Amino acid sequence: MKPVSICAWWWLVVLVLGLGPEAQAATDNLNPTGSMEYGVFRSDSLGRDVPYAVSLPPSYATSPERRYPLVIFLHGMFNDERDWEARGVQAALDAARAKGQVGDFIVAIPRGENSFYINAKQGDRYEDAIVRDFLPFVEKRYRTLGTRQGRLIAGISMGGYGALLIAFKHPSLFAGVAAHCAAIFTEVPRPPQSADDRIGLWRYGLATKLYGDPPDAEFFEAHSPLAVARARADAIRTLNIYFDVGSEDRYRFDIGNQRLHETLDAVRVPHEFTLATGGHGWAFLVARSEAAFGFCWRTLAPSVSPGSAKSRRK
Incomplete structure (x- = not known):
């Protein structure tokens, strides 16, 4: 009889004992480096193909039957889907995995041009492109959980604004929202x-x-995320909400973020808000990455069935 390998023995323990999300994260982090893919999706809302990037967790290639939570991430103005990797955010996510702070989830980043991810008064319909086109595309193309509990939307600057607005308008689609130096007027x-x-x-x-x-x-x-939060307070209480902003934000979006914090407090919507030392942009997000990814994982981990190495679509 051949001896059982250490790797096979460990997965047997996971399956038999029913280890929870924290233990699952530990097994994921044996090889913490994810991989990037780049491609295009068809957006009927925009009438054209749109580039996107996707960050796949390290276990994606080796666990073909496993399904994963999903983060839709929206980039900022004058950026595109490649900035996630180029500006060091993917490296920060790999580092958080290596420390055992997060488990495995997919991150999908569509190109948003300078749209603010809204259906413009006279122009492109980017909110529809995200909700009606990109999200269904990602969940068909990649092995996501396909459940509200397994989805989160996040973004930076313009994308932070877009993430908050889309989450507040479509709370039935997402378990939570995370925004960084959101461009809130x-x-x-x-x-x-x-x-x-x-x-x-x-x-x-x-x-x-x-x-x-x-x-x-x-x-x-x-x-306006402020107005939508006031009008839809009951609906957005179902969301886990996190946002942070730099105290030295050069566009003074710290004022808008502080106002959102006060608005959510006034309508009694639970949330996490941090006014942190720092400026505006990708460097701020990288500096805050442990807190940001920690929030994402705390929100998404319950969607991963305890003890299951192969979370399946419900």
Whole structure:
């Protein structure tokens, strides 16, 4: 009789004893480096093919019957799907896995151009592209759990805004949302009073592209995470909510994030908010990666059946 290998013996222990998510994470982390794939998906909402990236966990290639929780991640302005890897976020996720802080999940990143991921007043329908096109594509193409409990949406800057808005408008699709230095406006941007007000000029120019020229106040409210949170407080209480922002955010989005924190407190929606030392952008996310990925895993881990090495679609 041939001796049983250590690897085979360990998986036998996992299956027999019914180890929970923490133990599952430990086995995942024996080889913590994930892999990246790049491709395109067809978006009927946009009428064209759209590039995307996907981060596959290290066990994906070796466990062909296993299904995984899913994070949809939305990038920021003037970025694209390749920045997840290029800016060090994938490396930070690998590091968190290596430390046993998170288990295995898939991350899918669609290209969002500079859309803010909304159905623009006059322009592309990016919210529909994410909800109606990209999410179904990912769940057909990759081995996801395909359940609300196994899905989370996250994003940075413009993508943080998009993640919050989409989660608040579609809470039945996601177990949670995570946003980093989200680009939240507290009111409709108005024309700046001075040509020296560069941030004011930038904000107003962006608002005219998103909310109409001049910006339509009613349309703005319908796409404000602050207003949607107030209007849909009962529905979004089902979400796990996390957001953080730098105290030195160069666009002053710390003000909008603080206002969202106050708004959620006022309508009694539980959430995690951190005003952290730092600026705006990818370096801030990488610095906060342990807390960010820890939140993602705490939200998604219950979707992985305790003791199951092969979580299946329900």
